[in-house]
Amino acid sequence: MTLREKIESDYKSALKSKDKNKISTYRLILSGIKDLDINNRSGPEKKETDESDVKKLLKKMIKQRTESIEVYKKGNRNDLLEIEQGEVNILSEYLPKQMGEEEIKKICSEIIEKTGASTLKDIGKVMGELKKNFADSIDFSKAGTVIKNLLNK
Numbered sequence: 673m674t675l676r677e678k679i680e681s682d683y684k685s686a687l688k689s690k691d692k693n694k695i696s697t698y699r700l701i702l703s704g705i706k707d708l709d710i711n712n713r714s715g716p717e718k719k720e721t722d723e724s725d726v727k728k729l730l731k732k733m734i735k736q737r738t739e740s741i742e743v744y745k746k747g748n749r750n751d752l753l754e755i756e757q758g759e760v761n762i763l764s765e766y767l768p769k770q771m772g773e774e775e776i777k778k779i780c781s782e783i784i785e786k787t788g789a790s791t792l793k794d795i796g797k798v799m800g801e802l803k804k805n806f807a808d809s810i811d812f813s814k815a816g817t818v819i820k821n822l823l824n825k
Contacts (some may be wrong), residue, residue, distance in 0.1 A: 683698035727823075737760045
């Protein structure tokens with residue numbers, strides 16, 4: 673079962689159970705996937721929307737909601753914060769488990785050692801290795817911060 677099929681199946685289940693929060697989140701996801709389909713068909717490089725496109729979309733949606741959560745925390749809007757957090761939880765179900773801070777530090781240290789990176793100019797080498805080997809399981813914004821800290825020592 674592809675990621676798209678799983679999302680559609682879960683959407684149908686949410687409709688049957690009449691869970692309004694899940695229904696609206698699934699509609700947002702499916703609408704985003706349809707937009708991707710349209711962009712991929714009409715762009716200069718015509719292609720079918722694949723799993724990696726859907727995963728990128730989900731990561732982008734999670735990032736947007738995480739930023740909103742920060743704003744709602746500062747504004748003391750717990751009602752909106754809970755809605756966004758619920759959406760993040762649903763979106764996260766479809767992505768591989770993300771690595772924690774300690775795991776990211778360990779992997780980044782190993783790659784820095786392996787590539788011989790020593791200055792901030794070498795960040796590209798390290799990020800390239802990370803993307804090649806851990807594209808689905810690492811948050812690259814966290815990894816970037818960790819790499820900068822490790823190379824600044």
